[in-house]
Amino acid sequence: MLTIHERGAADYDEALQVCARRGDADLERVEPDVRAILRAVRARGDAAVRELTERFEARALADVHVPEARWRAGAAEAPPEVRAMLAEAAERVRRYHAHQREPGFRYEEGGVTLGQRVRPVRSVGVYAPGGKARYPSSVLMTAIPAAVAGVPRIVLATPRPTPEVLAAAELAGVTEVVDAGGAQAIGALAYGTESVTRVDKIVGPGNIYVACAKRLVFGLVDIDSIAGPSEILVVADDEADPEVVAADLLSQAEHDEDAYALLVTLSRAQADAIDAAVARQLATLPREPVAAASLARNGRCFVCGDLDEAARVADALAAEHLSLQVRDPEALLEHVGAAGAAFLGDHTPEAAGDYAAGPSHVLPTGGAARFASPLGVYDFVVRTSLIRYTPAAIAAQRALLTGLARLEQLEAHARAVEVRTGD
Numbered sequence: 001m002l003t004i005h006e007r008g009a010a011d012y013d014e015a016l017q018v019c020a021r022r023g024d025a026d027l028e029r030v031e032p033d034v035r036a037i038l039r040a041v042r043a044r045g046d047a048a049v050r051e052l053t054e055r056f057e058a059r060a061l062a063d064v065h066v067p068e069a070r071w072r073a074g075a076a077e078a079p080p081e082v083r084a085m086l087a088e089a090a091e092r093v094r095r096y097h098a099h100q101r102e103p104g105f106r107y108e109e110g111g112v113t114l115g116q117r118v119r120p121v122r123s124v125g126v127y128a129p130g131g132k133a134r135y136p137s138s139v140l141m142t143a144i145p146a147a148v149a150g151v152p153r154i155v156l157a158t159p160r161p162t163p164e165v166l167a168a169a170e171l172a173g174v175t176e177v178v179d180a181g182g183a184q185a186i187g188a189l190a191y192g193t194e195s196v197t198r199v200d201k202i203v204g205p206g207n208i209y210v211a212c213a214k215r216l217v218f219g220l221v222d223i224d225s226i227a228g229p230s231e232i233l234v235v236a237d238d239e240a241d242p243e244v245v246a247a248d249l250l251s252q253a254e255h256d257e258d259a260y261a262l263l264v265t266l267s268r269a270q271a272d273a274i275d276a277a278v279a280r281q282l283a284t285l286p287r288e289p290v291a292a293a294s295l296a297r298n299g300r301c302f303v304c305g306d307l308d309e310a311a312r313v314a315d316a317l318a319a320e321h322l323s324l325q326v327r328d329p330e331a332l333l334e335h336v337g338a339a340g341a342a343f344l345g346d347h348t349p350e351a352a353g354d355y356a357a358g359p360s361h362v363l364p365t366g367g368a369a370r371f372a373s374p375l376g377v378y379d380f381v382v383r384t385s386l387i388r389y390t391p392a393a394i395a396a397q398r399a400l401l402t403g404l405a406r407l408e409q410l411e412a413h414a415r416a417v418e419v420r421t422g423d
Contacts, residue, residue: 003299016316022298063195090171092356140172157181201380226368238269271303397417
C-alpha cells in the first residue's frame with residue numbers, strides 16, 4: 001500500500017526531496033493544445049466554445065450562457081434534503097468568511113493623511129469541475145467568499161450543471177451560469193464571448209488543462225492559484241488510532257489517481273499498523289480502483305523517530321491538508337510553518353473541512369502552502385492606497401522629496417514638488 005521510508009535509510013532524504021517537489025506540474029505537455037483552444041475562443045467566441053464542447057464532451061451545446069430562469073428552475077429540481085444540507089453548509093461557510101472582511105484604515109501624521117481603501121472586484125468567474133465527479137461543495141467554497149466580499153457579479157462555469165450544483169450556486173450567491181468546462185470555459189471567462197461578459201478574476205480547481213489555461217490568461221485577469229492534485233499529510237504518534245489515520249488517508253486517495261496520501265509516524269510499528277488498516281479499508285471502498293492507483297503512485301510514509309523530525313518533514317512538504325493526530329497537536333503546529341489547513345486532533349476529519357466546518361476547501365497544493373493561503377474574502381478585493389498632503393506638509397518634506405528625486409536623476413519629479421512649494 002504505502003511506500004515506507006525510514007529515517008537513516010539511504011533513500012529517506014531523496015524521497016523527501018522528491019515528494020517536496022510534487023508541485024512541479026508538467027503543464028508544458030498540454031500548453032500547445034491549451035493555447036490553440038484559447039486562441040479559438042478569443043477569435044470566435046461562443047461558436048468556438050460550442051465546437052470544442054462537441055469535440056471534447058460529445059454533446060451539442062444550446063446556450064453557452066444559461067438563461068437565468070432556466071438555471072434557477074434547474075436549481076429548484078434538487079431534492080429538498082439535498083438543498084437543506086447545502087443550505088446548512090453554506091451558512092457555516094458564510095459565517096466563517098464574515099470574519100475575513102477588511103475595513104481599510106486611515107491615519108494622519110504631520111499634515112499627511114494616509115490610508116487604504118478596500119473594495120470588491122467587479123466580477124469573478126468560479127470554475128467547478130464536471131468530469132469524473134460533481135462537487136457542489138466547491139461551488140459553495142468559491143462563490144461564498146466572493147459574495148461575502150461584496151462582488152456584485154459571480155459567474156459559475158461548469159459543464160452540464162446538475163440540480164445539486166445549481167442549488168449550491170443559488171445558495172452561494174452566483175448571478176450567472178456558463179455551461180462549459182475545460183480550457184474553453186477559462187477562455188470564455190477571461191476574454192468574453194457574445195453571450196459571456198469577461199470577468200476580472202477566475203478561481204476554482206480543475207484538471208491540468210484548466211490549470212494551464214488559468215496560467216496563460218493570468219495578467220489579462222487575475223487567478224487564485226495553479227491547483228494540482230488533492231493531498232493530505234497525517235502526522236501520527238504511537239497513540240493515534242491506525243483505523244482513524246487510514247480512513248483519513250483514503251479520504252484523499254479516493255479523489256483521483258494522482259492524489260497524494262502522505263503519512264509521518266514516529267515508529268515503524270505504527271507505520272505498519274496504519275498500512276495494514278489502509279489495506280483492510282481499501283478492500284471495501286466503492287472507489288477502490290481509484291484509491292489503489294493513488295496509493296501506488298503517491299502513497300508515502302516517512303518514519304521520523306521523533307516529533308522534531310516530524311515537524312521538519314511536515315514543514316518541508318507544506319501540505320494542502322495537514323492532520324495532526326498527536327498528543328498535543330497545538331504544540332506541534334507551532335513548529336510547522338507551512339500548511340493549507342490544519343486539522344487538530346484525532347476527532348477532526350479532513351472531510352469536515354471539505355464540506356461544512358467553515359473555511360474554504362480551496363487550498364494551496366503541491367507545496368504552494370510555503371507562499372500561498374486558502375481562498376478567502378481577501379482574494380476578492382482590491383486595495384487602494386490613499387495619500388493627501390496639506391500645504392504645510394509638502395513644504396516640510398520638500399528637501400526630502402527633491403533630494404531623493406535628484407539622487408535618481410529625475411528632475412521633473414523634483415520640480416513637481418517645488419512648483420507646489422514655491423522657489
